[in-house]
Amino acid sequence: MSCWRERMLATLVFLCVMLVSFWMLAARHAARGFSPLRLRDADFAGFQPVSEDWQSRVVYVKSSPVEPTIIAYELRPVIRAGDTIMPGGDAPVLVRIVHGYNMVDCMRIKHFGVDLLEDNLAAWRAFEANMQEVPSSPPMQIWRLREPREPARIWISSMLSAEDFSGTAVDTRDMAFPRVGTPDDLAYRPVGLRWRSFRHPIRNFRMYLRSRWNASRMDLLTFLRLRQPAWASDVLLTMVSEYRGRDAEERTDAEMQTHVQNAHRFFYDALRRFGATRNQ
Numbered sequence: 001m002s003c004w005r006e007r008m009l010a011t012l013v014f015l016c017v018m019l020v021s022f023w024m025l026a027a028r029h030a031a032r033g034f035s036p037l038r039l040r041d042a043d044f045a046g047f048q049p050v051s052e053d054w055q056s057r058v059v060y061v062k063s064s065p066v067e068p069t070i071i072a073y074e075l076r077p078v079i080r081a082g083d084t085i086m087p088g089g090d091a092p093v094l095v096r097i098v099h100g101y102n103m104v105d106c107m108r109i110k111h112f113g114v115d116l117l118e119d120n121l122a123a124w125r126a127f128e129a130n131m132q133e134v135p136s137s138p139p140m141q142i143w144r145l146r147e148p149r150e151p152a153r154i155w156i157s158s159m160l161s162a163e164d165f166s167g168t169a170v171d172t173r174d175m176a177f178p179r180v181g182t183p184d185d186l187a188y189r190p191v192g193l194r195w196r197s198f199r200h201p202i203r204n205f206r207m208y209l210r211s212r213w214n215a216s217r218m219d220l221l222t223f224l225r226l227r228q229p230a231w232a233s234d235v236l237l238t239m240v241s242e243y244r245g246r247d248a249e250e251r252t253d254a255e256m257q258t259h260v261q262n263a264h265r266f267f268y269d270a271l272r273r274f275g276a277t278r279n280q
Helices: 002-030 103-108 121-128 201-215 253-278
Strands: 054-061 069-081 084-087 093-099 113-119 141-146 153-161 236-243
Touching: 054 093, 054 253, 069 253, 093 253, 103 113, 103 141, 141 253, 153 253, 236 253
Parallel strands: none
Antiparallel strands: 054 069, 069 084, 069 093, 093 236, 113 141, 141 153, 153 236
């Protein structure tokens, strides 16, 4: 009887050692670095879209081979006062170029309400199936985003080819749900660990677990650090335009949509021309 118990105990210890060894190896494999992404901010050198109706400026650049967000521009409508032309306006549009990701899930996990208002992907699917000519309008999915205690705003997303920045019929919701390292609020500044962080340990531990769960994109193996997190696409780009005017509470969805659509279309056309010359 004693010999049988010793064998059972030895078997149990062996299984525990094997389980811990497997966990450590899987966690080490999952913790490996991400492969460098092909496109970087240097690939957009010289790209500065300007027209009679819009002027732009770069508001974010992070030169890193594994940074999903490549570059961001602020577009402002041109104001005309007689013969005087100057950039300005109180309704800027922020346009971000990001390696392909699921914009909808990314914002929902940040507690935004996201509603699809309309899209024109059916026409782009017909074009890709050789059923019609290339649509005159870029691929657009138009969204209403609602942040707690903030007015709703209009966002527009397009999935583009990373080769020549041409439009595709891909739905952003069909993309993987990667962890995008750059916050959508470009004014965000981390504050680090403070004394008040040690207050309410139970609540803070629950928040930590929720943050880990969100960062894992609600995937159990990723949460347990046994799988590498989903990452941004290297063959597609997500172009996101968002209304940044301070008067969002006073404007209707239709007014904001028209404004963002005009900016989105202008930026897409300029990007397509840039992509065509870039590959020559």
